Amino acid sequence: MITNNIQTEIGEIISVNGNILTVQLSDNVKSNMPVIDGIVYRIGQIGSFIKVPLGYSNLYGIVNQIGAAAIPDNIKELIADDYSKICNNQWLNMVLVGEQVGRKFERGVYQSPTTGDKVHLVTIKDLEVIYGGYNENNSIEIGNISVSVSLTAKINIDKLVSRHCAFLGSTGSGKSNAVGVVLNAIANKGFKSARILVIDPHGEYNSTLKDKSYVYKIRADSSNQEKELHIPYWALPFNELIGIFTGNLTEQNKEYIREAVVAKKLESIEKNGINMEKELVSADSPIPFSIKELWFELDDFERRTFKEMRKIETVTEKITEGDAKKLVSNEYPPASAGGGSPFLNHQAKGILSFLDSMRLKLKDSTYKFLFEPGDYTPDLESYVKQDLSNLLYEWLGGDKTVTILDLSGIPSHIMTSISGTVLKIIYDTLFWGQELKIGGKKQPIFIVLEEAHNYLKAGEKSVSSKTVQAIAKEGRKYGVGLALVTQRPSELDETVLSQCGTIIALRMNNSKDRSYVSAAIQDELQSMMSLLPSLRTGEGIISGEAVKIPSRIQFHKLSNAPKSSDPEVSTEWMKETNATLEDYKNLLSLWRNQKLKEN
Numbered sequence: 001m002i003t004n005n006i007q008t009e010i011g012e013i014i015s016v017n018g019n020i021l022t023v024q025l026s027d028n029v030k031s032n033m034p035v036i037d038g039i040v041y042r043i044g045q046i047g048s049f050i051k052v053p054l055g056y057s058n059l060y061g062i063v064n065q066i067g068a069a070a071i072p073d074n075i076k077e078l079i080a081d082d083y084s085k086i087c088n089n090q091w092l093n094m095v096l097v098g099e100q101v102g103r104k105f106e107r108g109v110y111q112s113p114t115t116g117d118k119v120h121l122v123t124i125k126d127l128e129v130i131y132g133g134y135n136e137n138n139s140i141e142i143g144n145i146s147v148s149v150s151l152t153a154k155i156n157i158d159k160l161v162s163r164h165c166a167f168l169g170s171t172g173s174g175k176s177n178a179v180g181v182v183l184n185a186i187a188n189k190g191f192k193s194a195r196i197l198v199i200d201p202h203g204e205y206n207s208t209l210k211d212k213s214y215v216y217k218i219r220a221d222s223s224n225q226e227k228e229l230h231i232p233y234w235a236l237p238f239n240e241l242i243g244i245f246t247g248n249l250t251e252q253n254k255e256y257i258r259e260a261v262v263a264k265k266l267e268s269i270e271k272n273g274i275n276m277e278k279e280l281v282s283a284d285s286p287i288p289f290s291i292k293e294l295w296f297e298l299d300d301f302e303r304r305t306f307k308e309m310r311k312i313e314t315v316t317e318k319i320t321e322g323d324a325k326k327l328v329s330n331e332y333p334p335a336s337a338g339g340g341s342p343f344l345n346h347q348a349k350g351i352l353s354f355l356d357s358m359r360l361k362l363k364d365s366t367y368k369f370l371f372e373p374g375d376y377t378p379d380l381e382s383y384v385k386q387d388l389s390n391l392l393y394e395w396l397g398g399d400k401t402v403t404i405l406d407l408s409g410i411p412s413h414i415m416t417s418i419s420g421t422v423l424k425i426i427y428d429t430l431f432w433g434q435e436l437k438i439g440g441k442k443q444p445i446f447i448v449l450e451e452a453h454n455y456l457k458a459g460e461k462s463v464s465s466k467t468v469q470a471i472a473k474e475g476r477k478y479g480v481g482l483a484l485v486t487q488r489p490s491e492l493d494e495t496v497l498s499q500c501g502t503i504i505a506l507r508m509n510n511s512k513d514r515s516y517v518s519a520a521i522q523d524e525l526q527s528m529m530s531l532l533p534s535l536r537t538g539e540g541i542i543s544g545e546a547v548k549i550p551s552r553i554q555f556h557k558l559s560n561a562p563k564s565s566d567p568e569v570s571t572e573w574m575k576e577t578n579a580t581l582e583d584y585k586n587l588l589s590l591w592r593n594q595k596l597k598e599n
């Protein structure tokens with residue numbers, strides 16, 4: 001043991017500044033690559049570990065600077081006139097990151113070393129202590145530690161999920177694979193009610209998690225066990241719905257349509273027997289209504305002509321009877337050009353061109369998932385066969401761990417709005433259902449957002465960016481964890497990125513992106529960011545809550561209580577929920593009534 005220590009000793013501490021240590025390497029370190037127990041070590045690589053034994057415990061640090069740059073200023077001044085005094089010595093700076101007592105390694109240090117303390121190389125045996133010791137119940141294996149294939153890399157899922165995480169890296173750096181590895185490992189863990197929702201704009205995950213996931217997709221291939229993705233338009237907030245149609249509307253006309261929508265939703269709660277207080281119904285409420293009928297009525301009002309001026313009871317006879325279902329307008333005798341009868345509707349809003357764009361979109365088959373969402377399509381009277389509870393039950397209550405919403409068939413210009421809305425629907429659901437057994441606290445959810453920058457790019461006020469920001473800020477209280485996956489970290493909102501407790505940074509070539517990632521990482525570890533451009537595919541630097549120590553790892557490759565306390569993800573997931581549609585009906589009613597509990 002003692003000889004080992006001598007073998008591993010490489011220098012001594014010259015100065016201590018908070019948790020940064022300056023180390024002078026001994027003159028007698030003969031080689032930068034000593035061999036210990038037959039294994040070659042390299043001294044002082046950026047990102048490598050160094051040990052400071054202090055009696056019964058060992059402190060560990062990460063090298064973050066080497067060479068001349070690491071020489072303390074006062075020493076630089078001292079030797080300015082005589083550089084030969086130090087030229088035989090090497091210097092390095094390290095950041096203390098954790099402490100080992102016995103076989104246990106903890107992040108953070110409780111003791112401080114002092115000048116003159118010796119520093120040692122970290123051997124494989126030490127690394128086993130550092131990287132070992134994860135609790136089997138709440139950790140998963142995702143790869144191996146880069147410096148040693150024999151060391152498995154683990155992460156703590158409770159922290160990963162509840163404190164949010166971000167997978168960042170240039171295209172092709174291995175983000176999707178890394179996410180797949182994590183999801184797969186969670187799915188294989190034997191949890192009974194773990195739930196993960198992947199919002200997948202490119203349909204990347206369909207095959208990776210095959211037997212562990214349900215895939216919802218536009219124009220689903222049922223032979224491939226995909227299910228049809230429906231996103232009922234009536235669940236969209238009013239502005240998102242209206243935003244789908246082109247054509248400008250004045251604020252006044254927007255209000256006019258908003259009121260018409262509210263009236264339809266009010267009728268609908270009666271007809272569908274929806275339990276909801278009328279005062280709470282707004283154009284944003286997730287209540288079914290017939291958009292075709294809305295269109296038809298608005299359109300009819302614009303087209304009407306009158307036999308007598310300004311007398312709305314004297315509507316002219318229709319020339320052709322329209323058909324709301326087929327989106328055919330009523331036709332009236334045209335108003336006379338000469339100022340005589342028939343007269344124009346002087347109350348018309350002048351929104352015919354908007355209504356026409358609406359009609360085109362309603363007929364467009366690429367919007368079928370939205371405007372004719374299967375059993376969620378209201379008839380002209382606003383009756384629906386299936387309410388949103390059924391959809392939520394499918395998305396959130398499935399018997400497989402992962403649900404993938406493959407949005408690849410959605411027209412690109414409405415993608416952000418739709419995916420933002422989906423996210424909002426889910427977050428609202430879990431927020432209002434928080435006290436239920438299917439709410440986020442009792443059954444936490446992990447939401448993976450591929451191409452996460454798209455949600456935030458749309459601007460501060462969009463549903464998508466508001467929702468992502470809300471989840472990032474307060475999701476953990478309600479058991480909603482986010483995984484943001486993006487190749488453009490610089491387009492993510494800084495506050496959102498800084499809410500991510502765990503950062504998984506893969507290869508990243510763009511310096512602007514790197515500087516954003518650096519900003520989200522503990523100051524002392526900035527130098528590790530300089531490694532990012534040189535990482536291999538599937539290799540990443542993980543830092544933050546889910547790992548004990550910032551680590552450079554190689555991912556496996558996939559073959560195919562008090563209100564604000566964090567829910568314990570793995571403990572909750574271990575429980576059976578036996579959720580039924582009834583639970584989701586109850587949940588929907590709570591959401592609509594904006595209540596957390598039934599009275």
Ligand SMILES: Nc1ncnc2c1ncn2[C@@H]1O[C@H](COP(=O)(O)OP(=O)(O)OP(=O)(O)O)[C@@H](O)[C@H]1O
Nearest residue numbers: 170171172173174175176177487537538555556557
């Ligand atoms: N850990 C790994 N080991 C070996 N190969 C890997 C690893 N991770 C990813 N790859 C390979 O690298 C390629 C790109 O991986 P992946 O699709 O995960 O990248 P990405 O970062 O998601 O890219 P994009 O931003 O374009 O979506 C794939 O062909 C994949 O097989």
Ligand SMILES: [Mg+2]
Nearest residue numbers: 175176177204
């Ligand atoms: Mg990808």
